[in-house]
Amino acid sequence: MTIVGKETTHEILKKDKEFCFREGTETQLPMNHILSNVPDFMRNAKIIKEFAIGKLRYLMSRLQKNIDKAIDLYIGDCVEPKIIHDPSKTVADIIAIPITNIIVGEVCIICVFFFISENFICCYKSMAAAGKNFLMYRIPLRFGWNPISKHRKIIISRIKPIIEKRLYDKKKLGDAWIVPVDALQYYLDNPEITPDLDPNNVNYDHIVDALGDFVFAAMGTTTNGATRSLYELVERKQYWNELYEEAQEINKQCNGNELTSDDIAKIVKLNSFVKEALRFSKGIVGLPHRCVSKSYYTFENGYQIPSGRIVMLNFIDTHYDEGLQGQNPKEFYAYRHLERSSTTKIDRNFLGFGGGKHACPGRSLAVNEIKVFLYKILLKYNARTEIEIIEPQRNHVGPLADCLKGGMVFENRKEIIN
Numbered sequence: 415m416t417i418v419g420k421e422t423t424h425e426i427l428k429k430d431k432e433f434c435f436r437e438g439t440e441t442q443l444p445m446n447h448i449l450s451n452v453p454d455f456m457r458n459a460k461i462i463k464e465f466a467i468g469k470l471r472y473l474m475s476r477l478q479k480n481i482d483k484a485i486d487l488y489i490g491d492c493v494e495p496k497i498i499h500d501p502s503k504t505v506a507d508i509i510a511i512p513i514t515n516i517i518v519g520e521v522c523i524i525c526v527f528f529f530i531s532e533n534f535i536c537c538y539k540s541m542a543a544a545g546k547n548f549l550m551y552r553i554p555l556r557f558g559w560n561p562i563s564k565h566r567k568i569i570i571s572r573i574k575p576i577i578e579k580r581l582y583d584k585k586k587l588g589d590a591w592i593v594p595v596d597a598l599q600y601y602l603d604n605p606e607i608t609p610d611l612d613p614n615n616v617n618y619d620h621i622v623d624a625l626g627d628f629v630f631a632a633m634g635t636t637t638n639g640a641t642r643s644l645y646e647l648v649e650r651k652q653y654w655n656e657l658y659e660e661a662q663e664i665n666k667q668c669n670g671n672e673l674t675s676d677d678i679a680k681i682v683k684l685n686s687f688v689k690e691a692l693r694f695s696k697g698i699v700g701l702p703h704r705c706v707s708k709s710y711y712t713f714e715n716g717y718q719i720p721s722g723r724i725v726m727l728n729f730i731d732t733h734y735d736e737g738l739q740g741q742n743p744k745e746f747y748a749y750r751h752l753e754r755s756s757t758t759k760i761d762r763n764f765l766g767f768g769g770g771k772h773a774c775p776g777r778s779l780a781v782n783e784i785k786v787f788l789y790k791i792l793l794k795y796n797a798r799t800e801i802e803i804i805e806p807q808r809n810h811v812g813p814l815a816d817c818l819k820g821g822m823v824f825e826n827r828k829e830i831i832n
């Protein structure tokens with residue numbers, strides 16, 4: 415394995431014919447064995463991209479309703495101060511609801527998908543934690559053991575009647591049928607999965623694994639970003655009031671109604687805050703790419719990487735560089751990005767969403783979701799840490815950023831918000 419710094423990082427991200435991220439992560443997480451019914455992961459990524467980017471504006475409305483619903487369900491009314499002992503778990507529960515909704519729509523299997531999301535993440539985490547011992551997992555995987563086969567069966571049994579109904583309605587109602595907007599429908603419209611829209615000829619295994627890939631890409635990443643941002647917000651009290659005032663101003667401007675994408679874009683201080691939180695959430699190295707050049711790849715600076723070698727990107731080199739980040743790059747400064755690029759722009763100073771042709775296609779969806787989540791928390795509650803923290807410490811475990819721990823106390827805001 416080779417670790418590369420900022421000079422060559424963007425060359426790797428741009429040269430997708432020479433460096434492959436999918437193949438790089440295979441050594442850590444053999445997705446082709448776990449989601450074995452996805453025939454082509456690149457193609458699946460393209461479908462997710464078309465859906466997440468193409469339907470973003472439409473999805474924002476549903477996202478907000480579902481974030482509201484989820485906050486009410488998991489934090490709720492805090493007339494008396496309420497202690498949340500494990501905020502990471504609560505945020506995961508909250509994020510699962512809007513994501514499930516954009517994947518399978520307004521249907522009752524929400525609980526099941528939610529369940530599988532959690533299990534996917536547990537399975538991912540335990541494998542990731544196993545680190546060098548991946549061999550231990552690879553061997554049973556090669557012999558057919560699969561950590562998700564039980565969940566796949568449950569999902570299929572729940573999803574089958576919904577798919578049958580959609581196919582039936584489509585045939586019967588023709589143009590009068592209102593097409594559901596969710597990832598499931600995207601797959602159903604794909605002739606590789608549902609040839610001739612024949613309910614007896616649906617490739618359920620393919621659909622469920624393809625959706626599983628969506629869950630993998632979207633759930634853990636967004637939950638991690640939202641959790642880190644919430645901790646930064648609650649622990650760094652100096653920003654709380656200013657960010658609240660910004661949220662209140664925007665809320666007034668839209669009369670307490672749903673935010674449009676343009677309204678969300680106006681929440682600029684919170685946007686910069688989230689980017690700073692994401693900058694600090696990265697570990698020391700990451701984004702493994704396998705060199706897939708024929709024999710070796712020669713960088714512009716003359717260095718060479720042999721074919722087959724895994725290359726890791728040095729995040730610290732980019733994220734803590736004074737030239738790229740401005741003054742005191744190792745300090746958390748919420749408004750660092752205010753006059754600079756937005757969180758979702760692929761830029762030399764931020765590797766959170768990768769880069770080049772394969773840069774994360776779900777980034778606008780994810781960042782808007784995190785922003786809306788924090789905006790609603792700011793408007794609804796006063797929050798503090800359970801134990802007073804003078805200066806938050808952000809450590810690493812090996813090359814990874816350490817999980818943030820510690821309880822939070824939520825209390826309803828006394829102010830009346832228009």
Ligand code: HEM
Pocket residue numbers: 427435456458459460462463466628631632633635636639701765766767768769770771772773774775776777779780781
């Ligand atoms: C804060 C949340 C997220 C983070 C930090 C994140 C990060 C990333 C990164 C670093 C990559 C690799 C980019 C590269 O190879 O250069 C990636 C790829 C990808 N992400 Fe995200 N992601 C997030 C949310 C999402 C969401 C919500 C979705 C789905 C709607 C999604 C779908 C994907 C897909 C499909 C790819 C593969 C793209 C390809 O291979 O062409 N991500 N993401």
